[in-house]
Amino acid sequence: MRFEINKDKLLYHLIVAQKAMSTKTPNPALQGMRLDVLEDHLVITTSNADISIQIKLEDQSLAIESTGSMLIPGKYFIDIIRKLDGQTVTLTQGDDTLLRIEADHSDITLNLLEIEDYPNLVFTEKEHFVKINVRTLKTLIRQTAFATSSIENRPILTGVHVKIDGNRLAAVATDSYRLSQKAIELESDYEPMQAIIPGKSLEELIKILEHNQDHVEVHFDQSRVLFKYRNILFLSRLLEGNYPETSKLIPSDFPVRIKFNKESLLTAIERASLLSNRDSSNAVVKLALRSDDTVEITSNAPEIGRVLEEVYPVDEVEGSPIKIAFSSRYFLEALKVFASSEVTISFTGEVRPFIMTGEYDEDMLQLILPVKTD
Amino acid sequence: MRFEINKDKLLYHLIVAQKAMSTKTPNPALQGMRLDVLEDHLVITTSNADISIQIKLEDQSLAIESTGSMLIPGKYFIDIIRKLDGQTVTLTQGDDTLLRIEADHSDITLNLLEIEDYPNLVFTEKEHFVKINVRTLKTLIRQTAFATSSIENRPILTGVHVKIDGNRLAAVATDSYRLSQKAIELESDYEPMQAIIPGKSLEELIKILEHNQDHVEVHFDQSRVLFKYRNILFLSRLLEGNYPETSKLIPSDFPVRIKFNKESLLTAIERASLLSNRDSSNAVVKLALRSDDTVEITSNAPEIGRVLEEVYPVDEVEGSPIKIAFSSRYFLEALKVFASSEVTISFTGEVRPFIMTGEYDEDMLQLILPVKTD
Structure with missing residues (x-):
C-alpha cells in the first residue's frame, strides 16, 4: 500500500475521525484508526464502545500507487501528521507491521496494530431515512x-x-x-x-x-x-x-405567569449562585414574586453571606405572590438554550414543577422541579 | 467604612492582587484580601507564603464617605465584582463582621474575615534601588x-x-x-x-x-x-x-560548532519527541552530525516506531562528526527563549555539556547536559 496526499486535507479528516476514537479502552485495537486504501479513495474508520465514524476521503491531491488496509495507532498518527512540515505526505505500508510516513525531510516509521483485532463495523444505509x-x-x-x-x-x-x-x-x-x-x-x-x-x-x-x-x-x-x-x-x-x-409530568394549569428579560434574569441568578459553599454550580436559589409585582431572587449561605437581587418583569404579572426554590444550575442551563430574549415562567405552586417557554422558541418547553426548603 | 467606585477599575486591581492570594492554605486569613480605605485612596493587600502584593488605588470615580479596614474573603469578592451589572459599586462595612455590596439592583452581603489574624506585612522601599x-x-x-x-x-x-x-x-x-x-x-x-x-x-x-x-x-x-x-x-x-x-560548569573549548535555522531545528526535535511512550515532553532524542555535514535527528521507541529527520545547517560546519543524546524537553525549552532566528550549538564532546548561543541574544547562553545512551 502506498499513496500520497495533501497533508492538511488528511489532517482535517483525521481530526473528525478522532471524535470516535478511544484513548482509554481495554481493547487496544480501538485506539487505532483503520485506513482502507482503495482504487480511487481512502476510507478512515474509528470506533469506541458507543459511536463509530467512517469517512470516505476523495481529493485531487490523492495519488494512490497501491491499495491495502491497516490499523494505525491513532493518537501518534494524528500528532505526527499535525507536526509535519511540507504540503504533501507519502504513506507506505513497509510490511504488515510498519507504516512509513515521509514528508519534507522527515522519515517516520510507526508500528501498526493488528487489523484482525478490529471489530467488524457495518455502516448500512437504509432505503428510507x-x-x-x-x-x-x-x-x-x-x-x-x-x-x-x-x-x-x-x-x-x-x-x-x-x-x-x-x-x-x-x-x-x-x-x-x-x-x-x-x-x-x-x-x-x-x-x-x-x-x-x-x-x-x-x-x-x-x-x-x-x-x-x-x-x-x-x-x-x-x-x-x-x-x-x-x-x-x-x-x-x-x-x-x-x-x-x-x-403527564407537565402541569397544564398555571395560576402564576411572569415574563422576564432573559439576560436580566440570567445574570441575577448567576450572582445569587456565587455564594454557595464553593460549588456555585449547584446552589439553591429562591425566587419570590412580591405583592408589588417585583421579583426577588435570593440566596443565603450562613457562613459566607447572602444575595438579594430585584428583577422587574417585562409585562404585567399574572397571579398572586409565590415563593419557590430551585437548583441554580438547572435553571441557568434551561434558560441558556432559549433563543428568545424574553422568557415566560409559569408556576403551578410552590412545590410543583414550573416551566419556561419563549415566544420565539416554538414547540420548546423547559421544566424544572423545585427544591424543598424549610 | 463606605465608598463607591467604578466597578471595572476595582475589578482590574483585584485581579492583579489575586496573584498573591492563597486559595488553599492552612491559614484562612490568607484567602482574604485586606482592604484599607483611607482619606483619598484605597490600599488592597494580598499575600501567600512566598509573595505579597500591595496596590494603592486612586481614581476619579472613587468617592469615600468614611474610612476603615477589613479583610474580605477574596475569591467570593472577585467573583461577585466580576458578575455585577451597572457601572458603579458601593461598598459599606455593615458592622465589624459584614460587607455590603450594592450595584444596580443587587444587594449582597459578605461575611468578613478576622482582620486581626492577617499577617503584618511591611513593604519598605529603600533609598537605593x-x-x-x-x-x-x-x-x-x-x-x-x-x-x-x-x-x-x-x-x-x-x-x-x-x-x-x-x-x-x-x-x-x-x-x-x-x-x-x-x-x-x-x-x-x-x-x-x-x-x-x-x-x-x-x-x-x-x-x-x-x-x-x-x-x-x-x-x-x-x-x-x-x-x-x-x-x-x-x-x-x-x-x-x-x-x-x-x-566552571561551562566548557570553553568547542571543537564542533553548528549553526541552525532555529525554526527548522525546533520542528524537527518536536517531531522526534512525539514517539515516546505517551510522555513526549521528556523523550530522549539523538543528534548526529554526519560526514556530509547534514545533521540527523532521530528517536526510537521500539514498541511505537522511529523518527529520522534531516536538518541542514545554515553555514559551513566547524568540526568532525559527532553524536549526542539529550532530553527533548530541555532542548526545546532552551531553544524557544532565543530571539535570534539562527542559533549556534557548540559541542565539546559526546558526554560533555553543550551550549546554545544566538547572534541577537547578547550575553545569553543555554547549556544542556547530554543523556548517556547505549
Missing part, C-alpha cells in the same frame, strides 16, 4: 441533550427520546429533576417510529456538523442509528428499554 | 526562570541567582541538568550585591508587568526583594544559602 437540516438538528440537540442524566443507574435517562410521526419530530430528555422537550417540523412525512439516542453520541455528532445549509440523513435501525453528513457516516448505538411517559 | 526597564526585565525572567528546579530537595536551585556589579546584572538558573544565563546592562552603576529570587515569584511578577516602556524599581533587603511598578508593590522572599558556582 429522515432528512433534517444541519442547523435545525444542531439546535434540537443543544436544546435537549444537556437535560439527559449523567448518572448510569437509570441508563435509559442518559438518552434523548426521539419520536417521529408524520412530519413532526419530537425530542425529550429528562434526568427526573428537570426536563426539556422540543419538536420540529420535517420536510416530508414519515411512518411513526421512536428511538432513544445516547445524549453523549448526539453531543459528539454536533461537533462534526459544520455547514448549516446542508442536510443530515438519519437512518434508523433496531439497535443503531446512522447519521450521514457529507462524506461522513456517524453510527451510534441506541438505548434499549421503555422511555418513561413524560407528558 | 535598581531601576530596570519592564521589557528588559520580562525578557530576562522568561529566559532564565524556566531553568530553575521544580524539585524541592535542593531548594536553592528553585531560585534565579542575580548578581549586580557596576552597570551589569547577571542572572543564572540551573536545575543541575541544564543551565540558563543572561546578563543585561543597567542604566546606572550599582554597588556589588547578589540575591537568589524564587523562580515562581518571578513568574508571577511578569504577569502583572504590562507596559513595556515603564520601569520597575527593585529594592533589595537581606531576606526580601520589593518590586515597585506603577501603583503596585510586589514583595517576594529571597532564598537563603550559597548558590553553586556555575561558571
Whole structure:
C-alpha cells in the first residue's frame, strides 16, 4: 500500500475521525484508526464502545500507487501528521507491521496494530431515512441533550427520546429533576417510529456538523442509528428499554405567569449562585414574586453571606405572590438554550414543577422541579 | 467604612492582587484580601507564603464617605465584582463582621474575615534601588526562570541567582541538568550585591508587568526583594544559602560548532519527541552530525516506531562528526527563549555539556547536559 496526499486535507479528516476514537479502552485495537486504501479513495474508520465514524476521503491531491488496509495507532498518527512540515505526505505500508510516513525531510516509521483485532463495523444505509437540516438538528440537540442524566443507574435517562410521526419530530430528555422537550417540523412525512439516542453520541455528532445549509440523513435501525453528513457516516448505538411517559409530568394549569428579560434574569441568578459553599454550580436559589409585582431572587449561605437581587418583569404579572426554590444550575442551563430574549415562567405552586417557554422558541418547553426548603 | 467606585477599575486591581492570594492554605486569613480605605485612596493587600502584593488605588470615580479596614474573603469578592451589572459599586462595612455590596439592583452581603489574624506585612522601599526597564526585565525572567528546579530537595536551585556589579546584572538558573544565563546592562552603576529570587515569584511578577516602556524599581533587603511598578508593590522572599558556582560548569573549548535555522531545528526535535511512550515532553532524542555535514535527528521507541529527520545547517560546519543524546524537553525549552532566528550549538564532546548561543541574544547562553545512551 502506498499513496500520497495533501497533508492538511488528511489532517482535517483525521481530526473528525478522532471524535470516535478511544484513548482509554481495554481493547487496544480501538485506539487505532483503520485506513482502507482503495482504487480511487481512502476510507478512515474509528470506533469506541458507543459511536463509530467512517469517512470516505476523495481529493485531487490523492495519488494512490497501491491499495491495502491497516490499523494505525491513532493518537501518534494524528500528532505526527499535525507536526509535519511540507504540503504533501507519502504513506507506505513497509510490511504488515510498519507504516512509513515521509514528508519534507522527515522519515517516520510507526508500528501498526493488528487489523484482525478490529471489530467488524457495518455502516448500512437504509432505503428510507429522515432528512433534517444541519442547523435545525444542531439546535434540537443543544436544546435537549444537556437535560439527559449523567448518572448510569437509570441508563435509559442518559438518552434523548426521539419520536417521529408524520412530519413532526419530537425530542425529550429528562434526568427526573428537570426536563426539556422540543419538536420540529420535517420536510416530508414519515411512518411513526421512536428511538432513544445516547445524549453523549448526539453531543459528539454536533461537533462534526459544520455547514448549516446542508442536510443530515438519519437512518434508523433496531439497535443503531446512522447519521450521514457529507462524506461522513456517524453510527451510534441506541438505548434499549421503555422511555418513561413524560407528558403527564407537565402541569397544564398555571395560576402564576411572569415574563422576564432573559439576560436580566440570567445574570441575577448567576450572582445569587456565587455564594454557595464553593460549588456555585449547584446552589439553591429562591425566587419570590412580591405583592408589588417585583421579583426577588435570593440566596443565603450562613457562613459566607447572602444575595438579594430585584428583577422587574417585562409585562404585567399574572397571579398572586409565590415563593419557590430551585437548583441554580438547572435553571441557568434551561434558560441558556432559549433563543428568545424574553422568557415566560409559569408556576403551578410552590412545590410543583414550573416551566419556561419563549415566544420565539416554538414547540420548546423547559421544566424544572423545585427544591424543598424549610 | 463606605465608598463607591467604578466597578471595572476595582475589578482590574483585584485581579492583579489575586496573584498573591492563597486559595488553599492552612491559614484562612490568607484567602482574604485586606482592604484599607483611607482619606483619598484605597490600599488592597494580598499575600501567600512566598509573595505579597500591595496596590494603592486612586481614581476619579472613587468617592469615600468614611474610612476603615477589613479583610474580605477574596475569591467570593472577585467573583461577585466580576458578575455585577451597572457601572458603579458601593461598598459599606455593615458592622465589624459584614460587607455590603450594592450595584444596580443587587444587594449582597459578605461575611468578613478576622482582620486581626492577617499577617503584618511591611513593604519598605529603600533609598537605593535598581531601576530596570519592564521589557528588559520580562525578557530576562522568561529566559532564565524556566531553568530553575521544580524539585524541592535542593531548594536553592528553585531560585534565579542575580548578581549586580557596576552597570551589569547577571542572572543564572540551573536545575543541575541544564543551565540558563543572561546578563543585561543597567542604566546606572550599582554597588556589588547578589540575591537568589524564587523562580515562581518571578513568574508571577511578569504577569502583572504590562507596559513595556515603564520601569520597575527593585529594592533589595537581606531576606526580601520589593518590586515597585506603577501603583503596585510586589514583595517576594529571597532564598537563603550559597548558590553553586556555575561558571566552571561551562566548557570553553568547542571543537564542533553548528549553526541552525532555529525554526527548522525546533520542528524537527518536536517531531522526534512525539514517539515516546505517551510522555513526549521528556523523550530522549539523538543528534548526529554526519560526514556530509547534514545533521540527523532521530528517536526510537521500539514498541511505537522511529523518527529520522534531516536538518541542514545554515553555514559551513566547524568540526568532525559527532553524536549526542539529550532530553527533548530541555532542548526545546532552551531553544524557544532565543530571539535570534539562527542559533549556534557548540559541542565539546559526546558526554560533555553543550551550549546554545544566538547572534541577537547578547550575553545569553543555554547549556544542556547530554543523556548517556547505549
